[in-house]
Amino acid sequence: MNIIHSILMATFSFLAFMHFYWAFGGKYGLEQAIPTRNKNEKGKLPGKLITIFVGLVLLFFGSIYLIKANFISTPISKSIINISSYIIPILFFIRVIGDFKYVGLFKKVTDTVFAKADTKIYIPLCSFISVLGFLSVIIIDYL
Template sequence: MSLISIPALAIIAFAAVFHFYWALGGRVGLSVSLPQRADASPVMAHRFGWWRPAAGAVALWLVALALLLLGHAGHLSLPLPPGLVRWALLLVGSAFVARALVPNRYVGFFKSLRGTRWARYDTRLYSPLFLLLGLLLVAQALER
């Protein structure tokens, strides 16, 4: 296990556990799990009925990402070409970095709406984790 893959897998596991927990009905952290408008209402309130299945889907994608990372690091045999795994890690890592750094109204370090509870969590927890995970995935993809 490399020094790059260990923290990346820890972040992925942390996020996957929370998403599975929410998908199964958990409530801790739910109030700051979606971006909020200035009035603190969820941006995607009209899709709130889909929140739990969507959280489950995110958890499954995170597990798939962990498997790709383990496969690329040589700890798991995958039925995928190594080049495809490398490109997938580069693509996902780049998307995570962009999510943290690209200016947006609701998410990232340079978001314009900063006064909500969600925005504080995003600045202090979510965006740093997205940036770190993205950089780790890119580094791991470029390592081999």
């Protein structure tokens, strides 16, 4: 089942790279990544530090799956790795559900650039991450 861990690690690495790219001035995909209230509004960009922080968290998530696949060893306790492997898919499942306004399956604002990208890209991506994360826990940890 290292394939599941490898896919998750690669996905989180790519997402982290995108956040670092945006933090250091990259523009590609940025308009689709920032929620807005209406079509004519520009999204408020988060600061560089918060964007870098999100990138680091995504790298941490990827490293959890590297460790679970035994690709790397770590001094981090096994219980932190196991707890994290439950928390990560839960977080992404919550992201799929959304905030009932701008993001997720139950969003009210649906006609913005972000909302359309959320429906086409982010909800499926977060669903994919959540399902693979849960499969990792169920199949690998219990079978």
